[in-house]
Amino acid sequence: MAVKPLLSVPREVKAGVPFEVRILIQHPMETGFRRDAVGGVIARDIIHTFECSVDGEEVFAARLEPAIAAKPYLAFSARLERSGTMLLRWVDDHGVEAQERVDIRVV
Amino acid sequence: MSTSAWCRALVLLLAALPAAAQERRSGYDDAGPQVRAMQDDDMANPAFLWVQQGEVLWERRVGEAGKSCADCHGAVSEMRGVAARFPEFDAARGRVVTLEQRVNVCRTDFQGAPALAPESDALLGITALVGLQSRGMPVAVEVSGAAAEAVARGEAFFRLRQGQLNLSCAQCHDQLAGQSLAGSRIPQGHPNGYPIYRLEWQGMGSLHRRLRACLVGVRAEPLGRDDALLGDLELYLAARAAGLKVETPGVRP
Numbered sequence: 001m002a003v004k005p006l007l008s009v010p011r012e013v014k015a016g017v018p019f020e021v022r023i024l025i026q027h028p029m030e031t032g033f034r035r036d037a038v039g040g041v042i043a044r045d046i047i048h049t050f051e052c053s054v055d056g057e058e059v060f061a062a063r064l065e066p067a068i069a070a071k072p073y074l075a076f077s078a079r080l081e082r083s084g085t086m087l088l089r090w091v092d093d094h095g096v097e098a099q100e101r102v103d104i105r106v107v
Numbered sequence: 108m109s110t111s112a113w114c115r116a117l118v119l120l121l122a123a124l125p126a127a128a129q130e131r132r133s134g135y136d137d138a139g140p141q142v143r144a145m146q147d148d149d150m151a152n153p154a155f156l157w158v159q160q161g162e163v164l165w166e167r168r169v170g171e172a173g174k175s176c177a178d179c180h181g182a183v184s185e186m187r188g189v190a191a192r193f194p195e196f197d198a199a200r201g202r203v204v205t206l207e208q209r210v211n212v213c214r215t216d217f218q219g220a221p222a223l224a225p226e227s228d229a230l231l232g233i234t235a236l237v238g239l240q241s242r243g244m245p246v247a248v249e250v251s252g253a254a255a256e257a258v259a260r261g262e263a264f265f266r267l268r269q270g271q272l273n274l275s276c277a278q279c280h281d282q283l284a285g286q287s288l289a290g291s292r293i294p295q296g297h298p299n300g301y302p303i304y305r306l307e308w309q310g311m312g313s314l315h316r317r318l319r320a321c322l323v324g325v326r327a328e329p330l331g332r333d334d335a336l337l338g339d340l341e342l343y344l345a346a347r348a349a350g351l352k353v354e355t356p357g358v359r360p
Contacts, residue, residue: 071309
């Protein structure tokens, strides 16, 4: 079953005032350095790219590395001048892409 | 004797009490500040990924009966207090039933669905969700009547020296609790946060998984999932933790 991330984004913010975005994603973040019971390398499978944009404008991006533990947790700040839709998108080594959308209103 | 002399005598008396009479401390209190911060914040606690799955499964109709958990039990908030009194002695079965086993009794007997696999995301999700409803309530299992014998069997197992290392649970978790094992503080070993998200596992696990890890750690034979002694031990541990607040789903290092 596809597991939705734990996502914390305020639905209403003040113009120009920074707010915090937090996301915790269900992912094994397999490093690619471990071996299985018969000595074969377990293929790397990590979320390598994470992007956050509002109405097409990038507000945050991260390149993740194998040292990051399973269920990666990202927290960052953003600020908006006008209302928009925040798109959070990430891709893993299997090419699996996932995204979340949140409408944020500037009040 | 003056008041201050009485106080001094009392302090000496308290200091002489064995470790077993120490104040009960949750594993939370012995964890580092980062781990505590993860548990304190439901948005940073990875166990809530399982709780979310549990919420979906609670409403899902399954099995020949086509019933969901909610069809019988109502909203999951109705389960408040249930996890605080589990495991419980089931007189009809003549044995202790853990929360995991009880969920599967519902599955097989009332929903007509196959039992959920141990340590599966689905079973962990449902038990975490049910446990969450009791968060903050004191652990209070029934230990009188027929349950008393089960508690006694559990305690005997707790005090039994076993495995190649010839250690009992009590030696570490009663006598040496609070001291260090390698770089970690030895906790008192209370079951008030299960199922937990354990950083070492990078995943979620039941109390059985944790007990298995302990028993393998002393090179003893782990208890099987359907071993009645497992229920006895879990019941004794819950009785030993009486009064501690339920923390489910906990985060441990």
